Amino acid sequence: MSAEPKRKRTANSFKKDWLDEAVITATPTAHDDQRVYLRDVFVYDENEGIITCLYCHDAMVSGEFSNGKKWYNNVWKLDFLKRHLKSKTHLYGVQKLRNKNPLLPAHGILKMLSETPEERNRKRACKEEIVILIDNILLAVKMNSSLLSVQDINDHMAKYVRIPESWRSKNYAFEFLESIDVVISQEIMEEIASADFHTLTVDESTDISVSKCLILYFKYRVSFEYKTRFGGIIQLKSCDAPSIVTAIEEFYKKYRLELDKMVMFTSDGAAVMLGRRNGVAAKLKERIPHLVQQHCVAHREDLGIADTWKEVKLLQDIETLMRTIYSMFSRSTINRCKFQNIAAACENEAIAFKPLNEVRWLSRHFALQAIIKNYDSLIAYFEEMKSNDPISKYCFKKLKSNGVRIALEVLNAVFEQLAALCKIFQRQGLTPIDAQNFAHAKINKLRQKYLGDTTFWGERVDNLLARISEEEIATFDSEGLLDFIKLLCDHLIERFPEGEHEQFRELAKLVDIGGTFLASSVECERGFSLMNSIKTKLRNRLGERHLDMIMRIKSYQRDGCVIDKMKVYEEWVSNKDRREKVGQ
Structure with missing residues (x-):
């Protein structure tokens, strides 16, 4: 058996x-x-x-x-x-x-003792040569160049300084990049971990290769200084709330950060992020009871403008005119060239027309400004083209109306104020209390100027009204514009209610926490702009890992921080056993 x-x-x-x-x-x-x-x-x-x-x-x-x-x-x-x-x-x-390990003796000590003085001198010089290679990586990142071009930079530098030929390859370029990223990320994550509180700001988007990703920024206090730093990019398998929460928890676990130190979660107004029951903020609050959620103030302002814009018929008519003008010149090179020639003949500068983009802040302001600056040239162009083109005839009729011109000037003045507020909302490190104060100051200014006992239209509008007859003044829809401004103020008040953050004024104990709060997710939007400037159509094969490294390095440099190249060198040496190649 x-x-x-x-x-x-x-x-x-x-x-x-x-x-x-x-x-x-x-x-x-x-x-x-x-x-x-x-x-x-x-x-x-x-x-x-x-x-x-x-x-x-x-x-x-x-x-x-x-x-x-x-x-x-x-x-x-x-x-x-x-x-x-x-x-x-x-x-x-x-x-x-x-x-x-500083207590572990170097491997191959007998070989090192048998080296000649010339060999030892050569090895001591290698450290400075490697620092030059690291500096070349930083130069390529700053120039937004592909890491494959680092070889060309190294070859050019080799004409003036000594650089080891064996370390000029693209493989070593990626090693140096990783070492730089490790030094920066360790410094940032150690600061976040040592801070008593921090705010997490997130946003989701796609890169040029249509890969869904989540971008993270942190605001925290170190000593007496508040900092906002790029945390990283997380590739998302799914864009639902549970998947995003899991990705955030894994990120915290990877870098040994404490979830309980998160005091505020800031994002745009997407339901997946700030939904009351099943949003990311709601699910994080189950894990962190003291968590406060914040709807980005820049998104709030833009939503208020968009909602008001849809409710007023005058604004819808003006939007149709603006979109028609933009489409006519953006889709036809011939029309654009003819317009530029007519503008030159009128001794006017042809300003590029801007689109009305619902997902871009300030787009309405830029589109209005372009039409007003090109107004006389547009009338001359459409007057010449109206006999053969019904669209030109429609545009000429609208632009020739003094009522439309005055309405455009009033809207431009209003959107100039809103654009200034939007730029304030995009300030780095803006707190919710400051954003609330700026919003109410701007709302009060609009009300006092347009909705008081006397309406102050502004100098440009007053000059236009003085030049036209009473019959033409009757075509000016002042009631429609005042209704728009009133609705706009009401919508903004709904999104910036009085006393929203009053509790933080009265509780001195929460001053430190309130200082780490972020009013908007503008940092994430800047991060996506930075990502798109790095990962272009020509560099669409750039992987998530290297994209994350390059973004962290560029963000660190943009904040005015100095990268310690000797720390990068020590990190690079410690990754592999290079004692036989590099002098210690």
Whole structure:
């Protein structure tokens, strides 16, 4: 009778006695393999049901064991732990810890002692040469150039300074980029982790390759200074609230940040973000009871304008005219050239027309300004073209009406005030209380100017009214414009109600928390603009990981921060065993 085959050590749950088994494996404390117990390498969390490799976690390497691995099929094996000890990821993490261990003697010390003075001098010079290579990476990032062009920069620099030829390749360029990113991200995340409170600002969008991503910014206080920093980009598998919340929690876990320190969640008004029951903010509040949610003030203002615009017939007629003019010149090069020639003949400058874009702040103001600056040239153009083109005839009839011209001037003056408020809302680090005060000051100014006992139209409108007859004045729909301004003020008051943040004025204990609040998600919008300027059509193969690094570096530089190149050099050296190549 044959012997029964030996069964593998499997179980439906993790066995704590597995951690008492001794193994021979690589450790950060010695160059040779050492005999250690598994409990010295792994730690098991009973509440979460996950097991974490301490070496991988401390080295911050990628992999499931770094943040905690969990088996969902309820089949646990001791071999899983032993296989991990031989994996490339684990060995790479051990090597990183060895390189950073100041008590561990350098490997190959006898070879170093046998070096000639010339060899030692050459190695000491390598540090400065590598710093030059790192500086070239920063130059490429600042110029928004592809990392593939770094080779050309290095070759050009090599004509004037000594640079090792073997380290000029694109592979080393990506290594240097990663080292720069590690130094910056560690500094930022350590500051956020050490801060008592912070605000998280998020927004979702797509890049040029239509990859859905979530961008994160943090505002926090260090000593007596409030800072707003780029956190990172997260690739989203799905755009629903649970997926976004999971992505945020994983980000916090990866960088060892405490969710409980989040005091405000700021985003645009999308339902997936700020929905009362199933939005991201609502789900985070279940985990963080003290969390305050903030609807971006710039989005709030734009929504108020958009809602008012739809309710007034006069505004709808003006919108039709503005869109018609823009379409006529944006879609036809011939029309655009003819208009430029007529403007030159009239000795006027032809200003480019702007579109009415519902997802762009200030678009209405820019579109109105372009039409008003081109007004005389437009009348001359449509007068010449009206006999052969019904659209030109419609535009000429509208623009020739003094009532329309006066309405455009009034709207331009109103939107000039709203544009100024929008620019204030886009200030970096704006707090909700400041945004509330600015909004109410602007609303009161509009009411006093247009809705008081006497209406002050402005100098340009008064001059136009003085030049036209009483019959033409009758075509000026002043009631429609005043209705628009009244509705606009009412909509803005609804979105910026009195006393919304009054509790923070009365509670001195919350002053520090209130200082970390962000009134808008403008930082995320700037982040997407930065992302689109980096990942263009010519660079659409730029991956999420490298895009995240480049954005973090550029954001860090834009904030006026100085990158410590020697720290970058030390990080780069510690990633791999380069002691035989680089002088210590």
